Amino acid sequence: MASPKLSVIIPVHNESENIAPLCARLLPVLNRITSLWEVIFVDDGSRDDTLARIRTVNHDEPRIGAVSLSRNFGKEIAIAAGLDHARGDAVVIMDADLQHPPEMIETFVERWKEGNLMVYGQRTDRSDETRVKRGFAHLFYRLFARFGEIPLPEGAGDFRLIDQRGVEVLRSLGEKARFSKGLYAWIGFKSTGVPFVVEERLHGTTKWSFRKLFRFAFDGMAAFSTVPLRIWTYLGFLISFMSIATAVYFLVRTLLFGTDLPGFPSLIVSVMFFSGIQLMSLGIIGEYVGRIFAEVKRRPLYVVQERLGGAAEVSSSLVQDDPRLRRA
Incomplete structure (x- = not known):
């Protein structure tokens, strides 16, 4: 524990401009902690020269390696690939x-030495986000805490x-629709949080659009809760x-005041409303059926195009031990 062997996994997608500045800050931190460290970049189908720049730093520092995926599989799958290697x-x-400030890793290691098997960074400030985004994030955590299998630390x-x-x-x-935040909480173990302030992004722009964030939030809720299905029940x-109450109302009204001419607009509105309800419920059911379909196909999580550095050295043993990598 005094000199732990430490691995750092960094998923990258079109992050070529950030490779050198990141290594310049990260490597001194790792050297202060231990000499037995490795850095594994997971190139998630980058279209720029990200992998070429990783090769350059690998030439100067062999402890920096990479796993290059054959296409863009998404950040969640890239993290899984890094964990495998x-x-x-x-x-x-x-x-x-x-x-994510690299200097925080020293604090993580200190908390790990204290007996915590998982140490997570807990952001304390969301002032860099819009009010709408902050509101949806807070709503998601509240809904997940209320309806999910396990609570998530906000x-x-x-x-x-x-x-x-x-x-x-x-x-x-080996599940395909991965929600890593939920998986980290689901496995349990003694955990603790370390507050930190998110720094400004050095180069490039975020890959998370509002649509992707909404999809990611729905994936998380669907992976750890069946509430979306129960809502429609x-x-x-x-x-x-309501339909029975409405029928009783019209029956009493007809007995007391006679029959009046039914309105065509109200009929159309009713048909459209209930048709929309049915289509929405079928859509939710379809989301869960689609996840089942993806799981039963048993495809590997990812396909490796190239391994570099330490990741290449252990690739043969991993392929023998892990059937998912053997198929990849």
Whole structure:
């Protein structure tokens, strides 16, 4: 524990301008902690010269390696690929844009030595985000805490340290629609948070549009809750009760005042309303069926195009041990 072997996983997608500045800040931190470290960049189908710049730093520092995926599989899958190739007694996951300060890794390691098997960075300030984005983020955490299988610490993301025991459990989870935040909480183990302030992005722009964030939030809710399915059951009971109450109302009105001419607009509105309800419920069911379809196909999580540095050295043993990598 005094000199742990540390792995740092950094998923990258079109981050060529950030590679050199990140290494300039990260490597001194790692050298202060231990000489037994490795950095694994996971190139998630970058279209720029990200991989070429990683090769350059690998030439100067062999402890920096890379796993290049054959296409863009998404950040969640890239993290899974990095975990599969990490060899350290502890694994740190961080972004390449320097919004996750590398100096925090020293604090992570200190908390790990105290007996915490997972140490996560917990952002304390969202002033850089719009009010709408902050509101939706807060709403998501509240809904997940209310309806999800397990609570999520608000402000915790992928920036964290995970003990090798936790990494082994995460490697065994081969689900395709991955929501890493939920998986980190689901595996349990003793955890603690370390507050930090998100720094300005050094180069480039964020890859997370509002549409992608909404999709990501829905994936998380669907992966750890069946509430979206149950909502339509409750809504069906409510609409049925309202229809019975409406029928009783018209029956009494007809007996007391006679029959009046029914309105065509109200009929059209009713048909369109209930048609929309049915289509929405079928859409939610379709989302869950689609996830089942993706799981039963048993395709590998990712396909590796090239391995560089330490990742290449361990690739043969990983392929023998992990059936997912054997298929990849």
